[in-house]
Amino acid sequence: MTTHQPPAPQAAQPTWQAAAGASYPGYTSPIPVVRTHLGHALASEWTKIRSVRSTMWTLGVFVLLVVGIGLAAGALVAANASEGDLNGENPLSFGFFGLLLGSMCIITLGVLTTASEYGTGMIRTTMVACPSRGRVLAAKAVVFFAVAFVVTLVSSSFVAFAQVGMLSDARDPSGGEWFKATVGVSLYIALLGLLSLVVGSIIRHSAGAITIMIGLLLAPLVIALFMFSESLQDLREALFEYSIPSQLSVFYATSLTDSGPSGWDPLWIILGVTAAAFAGAFALLQKRDV
Template sequence: MTMAATTAVLWAEWTKIRTISSSMWTLTAAFFSTIGLGALLSVILGGEFDTLGAAEQAAFDPVMTSFIGMGLGQLAMITFGVLVVSSEYGTGMIRTTLAAVPQRGLLYCAKAAAAAVPGLAVGMATSVATFFVGQALLGDHGASLGDPGVLRAVTGAGVYLTLMLLFAVGVATMLRKAVLSLSVLMAYFFMIAPIFNFVPATRKVGFFFPDQAGTSVMQVVQQADGPPYGPWAGLGIMALWAAASLAGGYFALKRNDA
């Protein structure tokens, strides 16, 4: 496969993505919902900071406060990742795509890359905008980009959203149906993961789940009951989850017919 042919496949996959209006709207939703919820909580906590106890003030993380809306951004990124894959299966166009590009590994890599590039761009724009809006609303209780750990948290937040998108791409490729993929992912992130996080007996296991591990990179103030690893290690665990999901998607695409 020549470089020109590879570029053509990449361009074709990008064309598919940008012509699906629903997928573009999910990226827009990721941006505005994350900023909006983060801004709301920043206003509330900024006004009530002085009423907090000494221990609560010491544990206050202004950066993580502004990133509280990442849950909504994550949901939008997951939806985007699922739509990138499932739209072709839903319309039956996957048969035409596989006939045009029989090298399934190339097709899969191109599809993942075509999704990751705009995902990373939106993820980084979202994290930067969310940080500056949140810190401005926190006023004297906010942090600056030059404070220890802040640049890492802001950069890591954008990477985290991109990894979550790729995780969803892998899951959707394995399951192929949009409703099924979203049902499984939503059930995990909004039911199973929170249960593991809040039940003391399973909390230590939950630290190694993708969302819990990945969000640790956004924390600047270390919490007493936090995970037993550092922020970059947490993002690394999330990256392993994304890689495992993508690998599962590749083998499913290679083995199954359209």
């Protein structure tokens, strides 16, 4: 007669615990655990911005435009000016033309600093490494602003010294004019690039953000040129006065208009606009998916 054997009892399943739990009281991770801070994010963003080719290309073209056009303008004026033509003229003002064109390079680099990561998907890796999104945006802003300011300051200062040497018949600039044409204009260009970085974070598309910023740079002045109606006279003057080229010219004491921003007003305007855009970008960054 066949008898059925009862099934063998199953071994109890082990209860797994984390390595740092009670089962492993003496465990020490071979990987050092460090509390991250803004300095780590700054180091990461500095590594990114100096290791990508777009930084070298855009900054290289920027320096070429600022220095090349600035020196060419000074040499052209010096070669064609008769004795006495430059009396009372500020020799620093001829640096305006190269810096206006070069600002498009800073705008492009600012957009690429943020928007390119969304295009390649690298932003996911960045947010995994640093889950604090506000810290990431702040680190990008600090690193980019420092790079843009230093490069602009060196380029504009070189052009300023060269133009004063070439235009010996012009008057000697005052200390305030030197400061505005070097440090002041460098702060303005760096803030303009920072605004581009913030717009790139909001739009998340390189071509779209660059188009918006180039339009912001050139469109008001171009639109104002075609406003011939008397009813649009006030709007036309406002577009002229508050266009970026007109505000940039204020730093060289050669304002394109007789009214509008003067002194340090353009710097406070761009600072306010950039701060408002930065706040909006920060709020959107917290709400959106990566």
